Amino acid sequence: MQNHLIPGDTPRSIFVYFRGLFYDTGNDPEGGYYARGARASVWENFKNNPLFDISTDHPPTYYEDMQRSVFCLCPLGWAPWSPRLVEAVVFGCIPVIIADDIVLPFADAIPWEEIGVFVSEEDVPRLDSILTSIPTDVILRKQRLLANPSMKQAMLFPQPAQPRDAFHQILNGLARKLPHGENVFLKPGERVLNWTAGPVGDLKPW
Helix, strand or coil: CHHHCCCCCCCCCEEEEEECCCCCCCCCCCCCCHHHHHHHHHHHHHCCCCCEEEECCCCCCHHHHHHCEEEEEEECCCCCCCHHHHHHHHCCCEEEEECCCCCCCCCCCCCHHHHCEECCHHHHHHHHHHHHCCCHHHHHHHHHHHCCHHHHHHHCCCCCCCCCCHHHHHHHHHHCCCCCCHHHCCCCCCCCCCCCCCCHHHHCCC
């Protein structure tokens, strides 16, 4: 992904972008259950809409195209999660999250409500009106937040690991499941999590 970064001042000339399956006929011959019909609805309603650049093709410029897009659709597939959510955050494209029961990660680092747009699965036929009605100043604010390097850092696994990267976010999430006091967890502005600062009993072998 890092190899596909383009200059940050590249104009975002694509309004809505998506590449992926709309029907999974191999596993669901009827095509209706896949993504609970949300993806099929995207295709049926917007395949001819000039604001929507959607296709099943996966071009070699996929990552560059995301960086030229304002909104990137992140619909559920067979599961609520989608790698497009990570890709959208890394490439500064506002994620349009279409997955009613998704549980989003790394809430300490990523303000999902502020950077993304949430659309219920039943509202997919209204996607065009929902997205075109978002004020310009709101779009610009979301883009500024996405441009913060800490957003990308929290979603990636660099080698070796770095403070506040995805590996550390996972450790922080796991630490929250242990019987530590609140003073142990990563706070805003802190860069290194001290996950050995809990009760002495936690440090004993299981």
